[in-house]
Structure formats: structure tokens, C-alpha cells
Amino acid sequence: MARNLLTIGFDADDTLWHNERFFQLTQERFAELLSDFTEPDHLMARLLDAERRNLGHYGFGIKGFVLSMIETAIEVTEERVPASVIRQLVDAGQEMLRHPIELLPHAREAVEKLATDHRLVLITKGDLLDQERKLAQSGLGELFDSVEIVSDKTPQTYARIFDASGGTDRALMVGNSLKSDVLPAIKVGAHGVYVPHSLTWALEQAEPPKTEPLYHHIDDLAGLAPLVQTLD
Incomplete structure (x- = not known):
């Protein structure tokens, strides 16, 4: 199917x-x-x-x-x-x-469940060596089909990554930053899923596009697989 x-x-x-x-x-x-x-x-x-x-x-x-x-x-x-x-x-x-890595609640379960039927891409920004270290320590690396460590997350970044994986209209981006993870992904036609975190850097804050049909909000990663199921 x-x-x-x-x-x-x-x-x-x-x-x-x-x-x-x-x-x-x-x-x-x-x-x-x-x-x-x-x-x-x-x-x-x-x-x-x-x-x-x-x-x-x-x-x-x-x-x-x-x-x-x-x-x-x-x-x-x-x-x-x-x-x-x-x-x-x-x-x-x-x-x-x-500092050792500590996974957030439901992170492993969400990634493992979705990896069985979807292509998973880790899209992160920051220091190359530090991000590689954290991914290796997380124990999640083998579940991702590809890893993109980028200088910034722009609409062009998501268009490039998702176009190479079947198209932006068949892609979804999930993250805790409205500014970096959600809004630029939606701008190129992908679904954007906001998972709020209690601590968010001031430069990553933005207003949620509540009337945008491609915008989704879940309280934590336990809600991701059920949401994806409704979109599939």
C-alpha cells in the first residue's frame, strides 16, 4: 500500500x-x-x-x-x-x-516505530564533531537512513533534503523549534510538527501558525506515531 x-x-x-x-x-x-x-x-x-x-x-x-x-x-x-x-x-x-547524552521521554520508541515504514533523516545544526558525538552516544544512529548536520535550517535546506527523498509534499519535520524546525519546513510544503520543550533558546522562538493545515502540535513524542498514522 x-x-x-x-x-x-x-x-x-x-x-x-x-x-x-x-x-x-x-x-x-x-x-x-x-x-x-x-x-x-x-x-x-x-x-x-x-x-x-x-x-x-x-x-x-x-x-x-x-x-x-x-x-x-x-x-x-x-x-x-x-x-x-x-x-x-x-x-x-x-x-x-x-556531557553524556540523556534521551527525552518516548524518543527511542518514536524513532524505532517510525523507522519500520518510513525513511528517517536526522536534521540538526551545530558543531559537527559535537553533533556526531551526541548521535553516537544516543544509540539512535542506526535507525536513521541519513544524517544532515547543517549550518542553518532554512526553507532551501528542507527543500534540498526532502526533494532527494521523495518530495517535500510527502515529508514531515518534527522538532522543538518553531523557527528552525517547523516554519521553514511548512514553507516548502512539508508537514511541520511542533513538540514543545520546557527550555527553548530565545533565538529559536516564534509564533505558531495555528491556522496552517500543515502545522501540527503534540505534547511529546508519544503522540508522533499516532499523528503520522492519520497522515498516512
Whole structure:
């Protein structure tokens, strides 16, 4: 029997496994280290500005995050930040890169169930080596037909990936970011499934397109296979 959906794309960070909480913990440590120089709210606003400004230079991921923290520390201290603080920020980044992977609830079950009848593609952005490490540790790698580690998730990114797998009109993208996972996929004619996460980076937030027929919302990955079944 022919299926309406051929390809299912999965985001990785905070869709299949925890990620943002490690950034949040490091930011708390960052605020502690700079507490003698500025208030936490001001520091976080300056850091977010630096991250936004640096995306085109460093891309997404831990390395760019650490460089943005260092840049922010230099700015808010007017170049008086102690070398020991810079050292601790570098150490914090290296610790993030070593952190073990913890799958989100229902992640393995959802991927295993859908892998039997669909082509699965992992579509993630961030540091190449770090994303490869996390996928290897997750134990999910063998369930995906292909893995795409991209610099950014744009409509053109999804069109390229899904066109090579049977067409955007027979594809579905699932993730926790409306901005990166859902809206650009819908724009090229694929289904977009939003799975909210309690922690979402400010630069990934957007308004849900509630009146868009290709838009879907599920509370967690336990609802993904039943949704796919209705679309098949």
C-alpha cells in the first residue's frame, strides 16, 4: 500500500535528547563569575546580543556560545576580566562538550516505530564533531537512513533534503523549534510538527501558525506515531 508520507525528519537537540539545560547551567555559572561587574539580567541581555551578532561568524553550537561569553565578558568589564574567568569559561565549554547524552521521554520508541515504514533523516545544526558525538552516544544512529548536520535550517535546506527523498509534499519535520524546525519546513510544503520543550533558546522562538493545515502540535513524542498514522 502506498503511503502519503515517505520521509520523516527529526531535529536532535531538545527533541530527541536534552541540550538547552546545559546551556542554562553554564549561563548561571557565567553570571556568578561576572557578578562583581554587572547584574545578571544585563549580562544575559548582552550575551544574547553577542550570540545573535555572532551567528554568521561562528554558527550554532557550544563553541560559538563560549566565544560569545568571552566576548561579552570582555565588553562588560571594559577589558578588565581576569584571565582566570576566561579559563573557567573555556573549561565550562569543554565540560559541555563531554556531557553524556540523556534521551527525552518516548524518543527511542518514536524513532524505532517510525523507522519500520518510513525513511528517517536526522536534521540538526551545530558543531559537527559535537553533533556526531551526541548521535553516537544516543544509540539512535542506526535507525536513521541519513544524517544532515547543517549550518542553518532554512526553507532551501528542507527543500534540498526532502526533494532527494521523495518530495517535500510527502515529508514531515518534527522538532522543538518553531523557527528552525517547523516554519521553514511548512514553507516548502512539508508537514511541520511542533513538540514543545520546557527550555527553548530565545533565538529559536516564534509564533505558531495555528491556522496552517500543515502545522501540527503534540505534547511529546508519544503522540508522533499516532499523528503520522492519520497522515498516512
